[in-house]
Amino acid sequence: MLDGLKHTLLVFAADRRLSKADGSYGGMARKLFRIPYLDSAVSYFGLATVYPRDKQHLLSEWLKDFIVRHNSMSCLRDFTYKLRDTLNDVVPRRILEKCPSGFHVCGYNSNGLPEFWRFSNIGRVSDFAYHDLQTQYGEPREDFLGRDARRLGWDGQNLGSVRNSVQIYRNGDFKAHVFFWERLDGILVDMQKFQDIKKVETVEDYARWVKFKFEVIAYFYKRLAKRPVIGRPVDVVCATRRL
Numbered sequence: 001m002l003d004g005l006k007h008t009l010l011v012f013a014a015d016r017r018l019s020k021a022d023g024s025y026g027g028m029a030r031k032l033f034r035i036p037y038l039d040s041a042v043s044y045f046g047l048a049t050v051y052p053r054d055k056q057h058l059l060s061e062w063l064k065d066f067i068v069r070h071n072s073m074s075c076l077r078d079f080t081y082k083l084r085d086t087l088n089d090v091v092p093r094r095i096l097e098k099c100p101s102g103f104h105v106c107g108y109n110s111n112g113l114p115e116f117w118r119f120s121n122i123g124r125v126s127d128f129a130y131h132d133l134q135t136q137y138g139e140p141r142e143d144f145l146g147r148d149a150r151r152l153g154w155d156g157q158n159l160g161s162v163r164n165s166v167q168i169y170r171n172g173d174f175k176a177h178v179f180f181w182e183r184l185d186g187i188l189v190d191m192q193k194f195q196d197i198k199k200v201e202t203v204e205d206y207a208r209w210v211k212f213k214f215e216v217i218a219y220f221y222k223r224l225a226k227r228p229v230i231g232r233p234v235d236v237v238c239a240t241r242r243l
Contacts, residue, residue, distance in 0.1 A: 001152070001166075003242075005159040008114050009203060010106060010239045011210045012041045015218060017231035018048045019173070029060040032235045037071050038079060040107020041237045045172035046120075046130070047101035052090045062090070080105045080117040080140045093135035096121045100130035101137070102171055106144075112241045116144035116169055128175040143169070159243060173229050176217045184213050203238050211236045 001008055014032035032043040042063065050062045066083065073079040083103065091101070102120030109115050119140040123132025145154070148167055155161040170177050188209065191197045200209050214234040221228040 001162055001164050003160075004162040004164065005113055005149070005154070005243070007242045008240065009206060010041075010108075010114055011206055012043060012106065012237040013210045013214050013234060014043050014172075015214060015230050015232065015234050017229060019046075019229045028231075028233075029058055030064075030235060031060065032237060033063055033067055034237050035067055035079065035105075035107065038073065038076055038107050039239050040076055040079075040105065041239070042067070042079075042083070042103060042105045043171070044101070044103050047091065047095070047099040049095075050087070050090045051092055051095070074110070076105055076107055076109060076115050076117055077140075077142070080119065084119050084137045084140055088136050091137075096137075097133055097135045100133055103137075104169060104171055105140075106169070107239060108241055109145075112243050114144055114241075115142055116148075116167075117142050118169070118171075128173075128178075176220065176230065180217050180220070181213060184216065203240055207236045207238045 012032055014030075016028045016030055018027045018029055029048060031045070031048075032041060034041050044059055044063065048059050049056050050059050051057070052062070066086065070079065070082060073082065080103075083105070087103075100120070100122050102118065102122060105117040107115065117140050119137050121134040121137050122130045123134060125131070144167065149162055150156075152162045152165055152167070168181070188200065192199055198205075200206060211234050214236075215232060218228075218230050218232045218234065221230045
């Protein structure tokens with residue numbers, strides 16, 4: 001929120017490393033996709049395969065085709081529910097009860113306001129681990145306008161009622177993001193006090209900064225993690241609105 005909800009910026013980012021059920025990594029695939037006709041993006045975490053007609057396919061390829069096939073969708077809510085319902089048809093219950101799986105859908109609604117939708121088969125999260133896995137994807141939830149924006153002052157009408165701030169949503173193996181993210185932002189704030197350091201001001205600046213933080217985390221995992229389940233390359237998508 002750069003000027004309440006009158007000027008907002010969304011930055012989506014994801015690495016491409018795929019993890020196996022035992023926690024090791026097993027290949028690369030894109031996890032983040034733009035939804036151009038909705039000015040939004042969708043990402044997935046956990047399970048990386050689907051099984052239409054009982055044949056295994058990479059989720060990345062299936063999701064890309066899903067976005068193209070449903071270009072008549074006019075709102076994020078309809079897209080999210082259609083995605084959830086379709087996935088429940090192409091991922092067997094026997095797979096979901098063993099594998100955590102979830103989706104984030106974020107973008108702008110018809111009023112130009114940011115929305116954040118999510119759904120998964122995860123019952124609860126504890127100590128950065130997923131528990132109580134369900135055999136189907138649950139009800140989608142909109143967490144920004146319906147919950148978090150109100151904690152930031154949103155009165156439901158006045159775009160300026162929301163204070164300028166950053167709202168972050170994470171998925172996957174997110175423990176490193178929790179510990180790295182704000183510390184790196186603090187370093188940036190301190191360094192920008194010097195005249196020879198550029199300011200992060202434009203949309204492109206924000207995108208590059210988020211990608212840089214992701215790559216620092218990936219490098220840390222490469223050097224120190226027993227199982228480097230976060231790895232380059234990193235994909236970044238941006239969207240912005242000024243009302």
